[in-house]
Protein backbone atom coordinates (compact mmCIF):
# COMPACT_ATOMS: atom_id res chain seq x y z
CA UNK A 429 0.00 0.00 0.00
CA UNK A 430 1.33 3.45 -0.88
CA UNK A 431 2.01 6.03 1.83
CA UNK A 432 1.24 9.67 1.18
CA UNK A 433 4.22 11.84 2.14
CA UNK A 434 3.05 15.21 0.83
CA UNK A 435 -0.54 16.27 1.29
CA UNK A 436 -1.70 19.71 0.24
CA UNK A 437 -5.24 20.80 1.04
CA UNK A 438 -6.92 23.93 -0.33
CA UNK A 439 -3.72 25.95 -0.28
CA UNK A 440 -4.00 29.64 -1.13
CA UNK A 441 -1.30 32.28 -1.15
CA UNK A 442 -0.57 35.84 -2.27
CA UNK A 443 2.67 37.78 -1.88
CA UNK A 444 1.01 41.16 -1.46
CA UNK A 445 -1.58 40.72 1.27
CA UNK A 446 -3.21 44.02 0.28
CA UNK A 447 -4.30 42.54 -3.04
CA UNK A 448 -7.41 40.38 -3.36
CA UNK A 449 -6.15 38.14 -6.15
CA UNK A 450 -4.35 34.97 -5.11
CA UNK A 451 -1.09 33.75 -6.66
CA UNK A 452 -2.19 30.20 -5.71
CA UNK A 453 -5.85 29.35 -5.17
CA UNK A 454 -7.21 26.25 -3.45
CA UNK A 455 -4.43 23.92 -4.50
CA UNK A 456 -4.95 20.31 -3.41
CA UNK A 457 -2.53 17.55 -4.31
CA UNK A 458 -0.62 14.59 -2.93
CA UNK A 459 2.70 12.85 -3.48
CA UNK A 460 3.20 9.23 -2.41
CA UNK A 461 6.39 7.73 -1.04
CA UNK A 462 8.51 6.73 -4.03
CA UNK A 463 6.36 8.69 -6.47
CA UNK A 464 7.68 11.19 -9.03
CA UNK A 465 5.32 14.11 -9.61
CA UNK A 466 6.15 16.71 -12.25
CA UNK A 467 4.70 20.21 -11.92
CA UNK A 468 4.26 22.02 -15.22
CA UNK A 469 2.53 25.20 -16.33
CA UNK A 470 3.18 28.49 -18.11
CA UNK A 471 5.47 31.20 -16.73
CA UNK A 472 3.95 32.84 -13.69
CA UNK A 473 1.44 30.03 -13.04
CA UNK A 474 2.77 29.62 -9.47
CA UNK A 475 5.03 26.54 -9.68
CA UNK A 476 7.99 28.02 -7.76
CA UNK A 477 5.66 29.60 -5.23
CA UNK A 478 4.17 26.14 -4.58
CA UNK A 479 7.69 24.69 -4.11
CA UNK A 480 8.61 27.42 -1.63
CA UNK A 481 5.44 26.78 0.36
CA UNK A 482 6.16 23.04 0.44
CA UNK A 483 9.60 23.53 2.02
CA UNK A 484 8.37 26.22 4.43
CA UNK A 485 10.24 29.18 2.93
CA UNK A 486 6.97 31.12 2.75
CA UNK A 487 3.75 30.62 4.66
CA UNK A 488 0.31 29.87 3.19
CA UNK A 489 -2.56 32.30 3.76
CA UNK A 490 -5.00 29.43 4.06
CA UNK A 491 -5.05 25.68 3.62
CA UNK A 492 -2.79 22.97 4.94
CA UNK A 493 0.48 21.26 4.01
CA UNK A 494 1.26 17.93 5.63
CA UNK A 495 4.74 16.47 5.13
CA UNK A 496 5.14 12.91 6.40
CA UNK A 497 2.12 13.42 8.64
CA UNK A 498 3.40 16.65 10.19
CA UNK A 499 1.33 19.75 9.51
CA UNK A 500 3.65 22.54 8.37
CA UNK A 501 3.60 25.60 10.61
CA UNK A 502 6.09 28.07 12.00
CA UNK A 503 7.35 25.69 14.67
CA UNK A 504 7.20 22.39 12.79
CA UNK A 505 8.94 23.64 9.63
CA UNK A 506 12.44 22.91 11.03
CA UNK A 507 11.49 19.31 11.71
CA UNK A 508 9.79 19.03 8.31
CA UNK A 509 12.92 20.28 6.51
CA UNK A 510 14.78 17.15 7.60
CA UNK A 511 12.51 15.19 5.26
CA UNK A 512 12.27 17.53 2.28
CA UNK A 513 15.13 19.09 0.31
CA UNK A 514 14.97 21.65 -2.49
CA UNK A 515 17.35 22.51 -5.32
CA UNK A 516 16.72 25.77 -7.17
CA UNK A 517 17.36 26.72 -10.76
CA UNK A 518 20.14 29.18 -10.00
CA UNK A 519 22.98 27.70 -7.97
CA UNK A 520 24.71 31.08 -7.44
CA UNK A 521 24.78 32.21 -3.81
CA UNK A 522 23.97 28.71 -2.57
CA UNK A 523 27.61 27.92 -1.66
CA UNK A 524 29.09 28.14 1.79
CA UNK A 525 32.17 25.86 1.68
CA UNK A 526 35.52 26.90 0.20
CA UNK A 527 35.85 23.56 -1.61
CA UNK A 528 33.24 21.43 -3.35
CA UNK A 529 33.51 18.66 -0.73
CA UNK A 530 33.32 21.11 2.20
CA UNK A 531 30.25 22.59 0.66
CA UNK A 532 28.50 19.22 0.32
CA UNK A 533 29.58 18.35 3.90
CA UNK A 534 28.36 21.63 5.37
CA UNK A 535 24.73 20.66 6.01
CA UNK A 536 25.86 17.30 7.43
CA UNK A 537 28.23 19.01 9.89
CA UNK A 538 25.24 20.93 11.17
CA UNK A 539 23.60 17.61 12.03
CA UNK A 540 26.63 16.60 14.14
CA UNK A 541 27.10 13.51 12.02
CA UNK A 542 30.03 11.19 12.84
CA UNK A 543 33.03 11.85 10.53
CA UNK A 544 33.02 8.40 8.82
CA UNK A 545 29.32 8.58 7.97
CA UNK A 546 29.74 12.15 6.73
CA UNK A 547 32.70 11.20 4.51
CA UNK A 548 30.77 8.24 3.09
CA UNK A 549 27.76 10.41 2.25
CA UNK A 550 29.86 13.19 0.68
CA UNK A 551 31.81 10.67 -1.47
CA UNK A 552 28.60 8.95 -2.52
CA UNK A 553 26.76 12.20 -3.38
CA UNK A 554 29.72 13.59 -5.38
CA UNK A 555 30.00 10.30 -7.22
CA UNK A 556 26.26 10.28 -8.05
CA UNK A 557 26.48 13.71 -9.69
CA UNK A 558 29.85 13.02 -11.35
CA UNK A 559 31.79 15.66 -9.40
CA UNK A 560 34.31 13.52 -7.46
CA UNK A 561 37.26 14.70 -9.56
CA UNK A 562 36.54 18.37 -8.75
CA UNK A 563 36.06 17.84 -5.01
CA UNK A 564 38.97 20.15 -4.04
CA UNK A 565 37.90 22.98 -6.34
CA UNK A 566 36.48 26.30 -5.22
CA UNK A 567 32.72 26.04 -5.99
CA UNK A 568 32.51 29.70 -7.01
CA UNK A 569 34.97 29.00 -9.87
CA UNK A 570 32.87 26.21 -11.42
CA UNK A 571 30.66 26.44 -14.50
CA UNK A 572 26.90 26.90 -14.07
CA UNK A 573 26.15 23.22 -14.70
CA UNK A 574 28.94 22.07 -12.36
CA UNK A 575 27.62 24.41 -9.63
CA UNK A 576 24.19 22.94 -10.13
CA UNK A 577 25.55 19.41 -9.70
CA UNK A 578 27.27 20.43 -6.44
CA UNK A 579 24.01 21.95 -5.20
CA UNK A 580 22.20 18.68 -6.03
CA UNK A 581 24.95 16.66 -4.27
CA UNK A 582 24.53 18.85 -1.16
CA UNK A 583 20.86 17.91 -0.97
CA UNK A 584 21.35 14.23 -1.90
CA UNK A 585 23.93 13.87 0.92
CA UNK A 586 21.17 14.77 3.38
CA UNK A 587 19.16 11.80 2.09
CA UNK A 588 15.78 13.53 2.14
CA UNK A 589 12.69 11.36 1.65
CA UNK A 590 11.27 14.05 -0.64
CA UNK A 591 13.31 15.93 -3.22
CA UNK A 592 11.95 19.13 -4.76
CA UNK A 593 13.67 20.27 -7.96
CA UNK A 594 12.74 23.75 -9.11
CA UNK A 595 13.98 23.69 -12.72
CA UNK A 596 17.18 22.34 -11.21
CA UNK A 597 18.41 20.64 -14.38
CA UNK A 598 18.04 23.67 -16.65
CA UNK A 599 21.75 24.61 -16.56
CA UNK A 600 22.99 21.14 -17.40
CA UNK A 601 24.22 20.07 -20.82
CA UNK A 602 22.04 17.39 -22.48
CA UNK A 603 24.35 14.51 -21.52
CA UNK A 604 24.64 15.59 -17.86
CA UNK A 605 20.90 16.13 -17.74
CA UNK A 606 20.23 12.62 -19.04
CA UNK A 607 22.73 11.20 -16.53
CA UNK A 608 21.15 13.05 -13.61
CA UNK A 609 17.67 12.01 -14.66
CA UNK A 610 18.90 8.41 -14.56
CA UNK A 611 20.38 9.06 -11.09
CA UNK A 612 16.98 10.37 -9.96
CA UNK A 613 15.15 7.38 -11.45
CA UNK A 614 17.54 5.04 -9.61
CA UNK A 615 17.13 6.92 -6.33
CA UNK A 616 13.39 6.63 -6.67
CA UNK A 617 13.58 2.92 -7.47
CA UNK A 618 16.26 1.87 -4.99
CA UNK A 619 15.79 4.34 -2.11
CA UNK A 620 12.06 4.92 -2.61
CA UNK A 621 12.51 8.70 -2.48
CA UNK A 622 9.71 10.93 -3.69
CA UNK A 623 10.46 13.57 -6.31
CA UNK A 624 8.56 16.71 -7.11
CA UNK A 625 10.11 18.31 -10.18
CA UNK A 626 9.11 21.64 -11.61
CA UNK A 627 9.97 21.75 -15.26
CA UNK A 628 9.22 23.25 -18.66
CA UNK A 629 10.80 20.22 -20.35
CA UNK A 630 8.00 17.88 -21.39
CA UNK A 631 10.43 15.00 -22.00
CA UNK A 632 11.52 15.32 -18.37
CA UNK A 633 7.90 15.62 -17.20
CA UNK A 634 7.03 12.45 -19.14
CA UNK A 635 9.41 10.49 -16.89
CA UNK A 636 7.23 11.28 -13.87
CA UNK A 637 4.53 8.93 -12.59
CA UNK A 638 2.04 11.79 -12.63
CA UNK A 639 1.99 15.35 -13.90
CA UNK A 640 0.14 18.29 -12.39
CA UNK A 641 -0.64 21.23 -14.66
CA UNK A 642 -0.96 24.65 -13.04
CA UNK A 643 -2.57 27.60 -14.75
CA UNK A 644 -3.04 31.03 -13.17
CA UNK A 645 -2.40 29.59 -9.71
CA UNK A 646 -4.94 26.77 -10.00
CA UNK A 647 -4.69 23.06 -10.75
CA UNK A 648 -5.90 22.80 -14.34
CA UNK A 649 -5.31 19.07 -14.70
CA UNK A 650 -3.48 16.18 -13.08
CA UNK A 651 -2.78 12.67 -14.34
CA UNK A 652 -0.32 10.36 -16.04
CA UNK A 653 1.53 11.57 -19.17
CA UNK A 654 -0.83 9.42 -21.18
CA UNK A 655 -3.91 11.13 -19.73
CA UNK A 656 -2.51 14.67 -19.66
CA UNK A 657 -1.04 14.95 -23.15
CA UNK A 658 -4.28 13.61 -24.63
CA UNK A 659 -6.57 15.79 -22.50
CA UNK A 660 -4.49 18.96 -23.03
CA UNK A 661 -3.86 19.31 -26.78
CA UNK A 662 -2.34 22.78 -26.28
CA UNK A 663 0.59 21.31 -24.34
CA UNK A 664 3.74 20.69 -26.37
CA UNK A 665 3.96 16.89 -25.97
CA UNK A 666 7.18 14.91 -25.39
CA UNK A 667 9.14 13.82 -28.49
CA UNK A 668 7.68 10.25 -28.89
CA UNK A 669 4.16 11.69 -28.86
CA UNK A 670 5.10 14.37 -31.44
CA UNK A 671 6.55 11.64 -33.64
CA UNK A 672 3.46 9.45 -33.17
CA UNK A 673 1.14 12.28 -34.22
CA UNK A 674 3.26 12.97 -37.32
CA UNK A 675 3.21 9.28 -38.32
CA UNK A 676 -0.54 9.16 -37.74
CA UNK A 677 -0.99 12.18 -40.06
CA UNK A 678 0.93 10.21 -42.71
CA UNK A 679 -1.48 7.29 -42.38
CA UNK A 680 1.04 4.96 -40.79
CA UNK A 681 -0.50 2.11 -38.92
CA UNK A 682 0.61 3.39 -35.48
CA UNK A 683 -1.56 2.85 -32.35
CA UNK A 684 -3.86 5.78 -31.77
CA UNK A 685 -2.80 6.18 -28.16
CA UNK A 686 0.02 7.86 -26.22
CA UNK A 687 3.32 5.97 -26.29
CA UNK A 688 6.32 6.27 -23.97
CA UNK A 689 9.79 6.46 -25.48
CA UNK A 690 10.29 2.75 -24.83
CA UNK A 691 6.93 1.82 -26.38
CA UNK A 692 7.71 3.96 -29.43
CA UNK A 693 11.15 2.34 -29.90
CA UNK A 694 9.60 -1.13 -29.59
CA UNK A 695 6.89 -0.26 -32.09
CA UNK A 696 9.42 1.19 -34.58
CA UNK A 697 11.61 -1.91 -34.27
CA UNK A 698 8.64 -4.22 -34.80
CA UNK A 699 6.95 -2.29 -37.60
CA UNK A 700 9.95 -2.16 -39.98
CA UNK A 701 8.75 1.28 -41.00
CA UNK A 702 9.84 2.37 -44.46
CA UNK A 703 10.38 6.08 -44.94
Ligand SMILES: Nc1ncnc2c1ncn2[C@@H]1O[C@H](COP(=O)(O)OP(=O)(O)OP(=O)(O)O)[C@@H](O)[C@H]1O
Nearest residue numbers: 443444451469470471472473474475476477478628
Ligand atom coordinates in the same frame (compact mmCIF):
# COMPACT_ATOMS: atom_id res chain seq x y z
N1 LIG B 1 8.77 37.43 -4.31
C1 LIG B 1 7.69 37.76 -5.02
N2 LIG B 1 6.99 38.88 -4.73
C2 LIG B 1 5.87 39.23 -5.41
N3 LIG B 1 5.38 38.49 -6.43
C3 LIG B 1 6.02 37.38 -6.78
C4 LIG B 1 7.22 36.95 -6.09
N4 LIG B 1 7.65 35.79 -6.65
C5 LIG B 1 6.78 35.51 -7.65
N5 LIG B 1 5.80 36.45 -7.72
C6 LIG B 1 4.66 36.44 -8.64
O1 LIG B 1 3.91 35.26 -8.42
C7 LIG B 1 3.44 34.70 -9.65
C8 LIG B 1 3.87 33.24 -9.72
O2 LIG B 1 5.30 33.21 -9.79
P1 LIG B 1 6.10 31.84 -9.76
O3 LIG B 1 7.55 32.20 -9.77
O4 LIG B 1 5.59 30.99 -8.67
O5 LIG B 1 5.66 31.22 -11.17
P2 LIG B 1 6.29 30.02 -12.00
O6 LIG B 1 5.15 29.20 -12.47
O7 LIG B 1 7.34 29.34 -11.19
O8 LIG B 1 6.94 30.78 -13.24
P3 LIG B 1 8.20 30.42 -14.18
O9 LIG B 1 7.79 29.28 -15.05
O10 LIG B 1 8.39 31.68 -14.96
O11 LIG B 1 9.39 30.10 -13.31
C9 LIG B 1 3.99 35.59 -10.76
O12 LIG B 1 2.97 36.46 -11.16
C10 LIG B 1 5.11 36.36 -10.10
O13 LIG B 1 5.23 37.64 -10.65
